[in-house]
Amino acid sequence: MIMVLTGALFLQTGCQESTTEGPKVGTSKAIQEKPVTPTVEVVERAPVIPQNKGTETKTVAPSVNVVKPKPKPRPVRVDKKKAKIEFEKKVHNFGEIAPRTSNKCEFEFKNTGDALLKISRIKSSCGCTVPTLKKKDYAPGESGVIKVTYRGKSTVGTDQRYIFVYSNDKEKPSVKLTVKARTVKKVTFKPGSLKFFIDTKDSNTTPITFTSVDDKPFAITNFKSSPAGVTAVYDPSVKAASHVIKPIIDVEKLKRSISGSITVNLDHPQCRNLKIPFKIVPKFKLTPSSSLIIRNAEPLKIVNRVIWIISNYGEDFEVESASSKEGLIKVLNRKKVGKRYKLELEITPPELDSASRLVTDALSIKIKDEKELNVTCRVFYKRKRSRSR
Numbered sequence: 001m002i003m004v005l006t007g008a009l010f011l012q013t014g015c016q017e018s019t020t021e022g023p024k025v026g027t028s029k030a031i032q033e034k035p036v037t038p039t040v041e042v043v044e045r046a047p048v049i050p051q052n053k054g055t056e057t058k059t060v061a062p063s064v065n066v067v068k069p070k071p072k073p074r075p076v077r078v079d080k081k082k083a084k085i086e087f088e089k090k091v092h093n094f095g096e097i098a099p100r101t102s103n104k105c106e107f108e109f110k111n112t113g114d115a116l117l118k119i120s121r122i123k124s125s126c127g128c129t130v131p132t133l134k135k136k137d138y139a140p141g142e143s144g145v146i147k148v149t150y151r152g153k154s155t156v157g158t159d160q161r162y163i164f165v166y167s168n169d170k171e172k173p174s175v176k177l178t179v180k181a182r183t184v185k186k187v188t189f190k191p192g193s194l195k196f197f198i199d200t201k202d203s204n205t206t207p208i209t210f211t212s213v214d215d216k217p218f219a220i221t222n223f224k225s226s227p228a229g230v231t232a233v234y235d236p237s238v239k240a241a242s243h244v245i246k247p248i249i250d251v252e253k254l255k256r257s258i259s260g261s262i263t264v265n266l267d268h269p270q271c272r273n274l275k276i277p278f279k280i281v282p283k284f285k286l287t288p289s290s291s292l293i294i295r296n297a298e299p300l301k302i303v304n305r306v307i308w309i310i311s312n313y314g315e316d317f318e319v320e321s322a323s324s325k326e327g328l329i330k331v332l333n334r335k336k337v338g339k340r341y342k343l344e345l346e347i348t349p350p351e352l353d354s355a356s357r358l359v360t361d362a363l364s365i366k367i368k369d370e371k372e373l374n375v376t377c378r379v380f381y382k383r384k385r386s387r388s389r
Contacts, residue, residue: 083140084113085169087177094181097152098270107146107163107177111138118168122146125162128153129179150179158182186213186271194262194276196230197313198251199283205247208276212241212268220245222265229253230262230278239267254280284317284373285310292329292363292377297349299381304332307375309341309365318368319343326361329377349379357381 092105111117117138122131128151138144146165153159163177190209212218217239223232229250234243247262254260262276287308294303311317319341322331333344349359363375 081115082113082170083111083115083117083168085117085119085165085167085172085175086110086112087175090176091178091180092148094150094179096184097181098186099152099154099156099183100272101152101270103150103152103181105148105150105179107148108143109146109165110143111140113169114140116140117142119144120166120168122166123164125164129161129163131163146177148177148179150181152181152183156183156185184213185274186216187211187218187266187268187274188213189264189274189276192276194247194278195281196247196249196254196278197281197283198249198254199313205249207244207246210243210245210264210266210274214270215241216268217241218266218268218271220264221267223262225260225262225278227253227257227260229257230260281312283311283313283315283370284367285312286373286375290373290375292345292347292375294347294349294377294379296382297379299349299351301349303347303349305345305347307343307345309343309367309373311339314339317341317370319365320368321366323364323366324361325364326359328359328361328379329363331363347377347379349381352381357383 087107087109089107092107094103094105097103117140119133119136119138122133124131130149132147132149134144146163148163150161159181161179163179165175165177166173167175188211190211191206194206194208196205210220218241219236219239220234220243221236223234223245225231229252231248231250232245233248234245257280259277259279262278264274264276266272266274287310292305292307297303309317309319316339319334319336322334322343324330328347328350330346330348331343332346333342335342335344343365345363347361352359357380359379359381361377361379363377365373365375367373
């Protein structure tokens with residue numbers, strides 16, 4: 001730092017004192033008695049810092065630290081009003097219910113927030129569970145009810161269905177509600193399924209026993225089969241905790257059928273109808289099957305098979321003949337074993353004369369005093385491998 005002194009210079013002649021007689025003769029200005037205090041002017045200059053680089057000398061100004069201003073504090077956000085949905089319960093258990101019955105329950109809720117609650121939609125996991133809501137908007141403190149109708153399944157066992165409620169509740173935008181039930185039969189029947197023997201002189205059928213599980217008396221109001229051909233005698237005015245009915249079959253109507261079911265209507269408060277399956281049992285059975293399938297066959301390469309003919313009624317019978325429609329199947333041996341017949345077959349796949357890989361045939365078996373039995377035969381040829389070039 002360089003300091004420069006400036007001021008007025010005074011000429012002194014000896015040690016003479018200044019007097020009050022006035023200024024001396026010969027001077028241009030009067031010289032005041034009071035001395036003037038010199039002023040000092042301070043000039044700041046950056047110091048020179050030498051920096052050697054090679055043979056040259058440069059001066060570098062010192063770095064200056066820049067102090068950033070402190071950021072202004074952010075304003076504190078005030079929480080907005082929120083809607084909140086609260087349910088008294090989220091699970092309803094119906095307990096034991098009857099098959100295919102309608103069951104109702106309710107889920108009560110309340111808007112415990114301080115903003116308007118808006119329920120956008122309600123979704124069910126199954127068509128058997130139908131929820132309904134009176135309105136969609138609920139003020140703070142207001143309550144509502146979701147009514148649910150659940151239809152029990154037709155089979156016995158436990159079941160669980162869900163309902164999803166969507167709203168503008170930020171914390172719980174969706175709520176899952178659950179309905180549970182255990183389906184049981186309030187009226188049981190035995191046997192569980194029926195077999196009808198129609199190719200016999202004695203078409204005796206097994207009686208069906210209906211029993212009320214809760215001991216409540218009921219009446220049978222209707223009895224119908226599909227296909228038609230099974231009827232029964234009953235009195236719809238009679239109520240009891242148990243009923244026994246014997247089916248009556250019409251052989252001519254069931255001859256072309258393989259299976260069917262009987263629908264029984266009841267007036268029991270928790271069991272309105274029952275469905276009983278039945279099968280038409282043919283007089284004879286072919287085993288292992290009434291269809292022969294030959295795979296990976298080769299032309300003129302013989303394949304052997306065995307078929308058994310069994311009487312489902314336990315009656316004795318006689319096989320008179322067996323013939324092939326296309327001549328591919330040959331019966332090598334026909335042997336009776338007790339009340340069964342064993343047929344040893346020889347199948348010869350023919351030469352292929354087309355691009356098709358499938359050849360079919362049928363074997364007709366003639367039983368004495370009975371209708372013919374038919375065995376279908378399908379031959380699939382082995383695929384030819386293409387030659388690689």
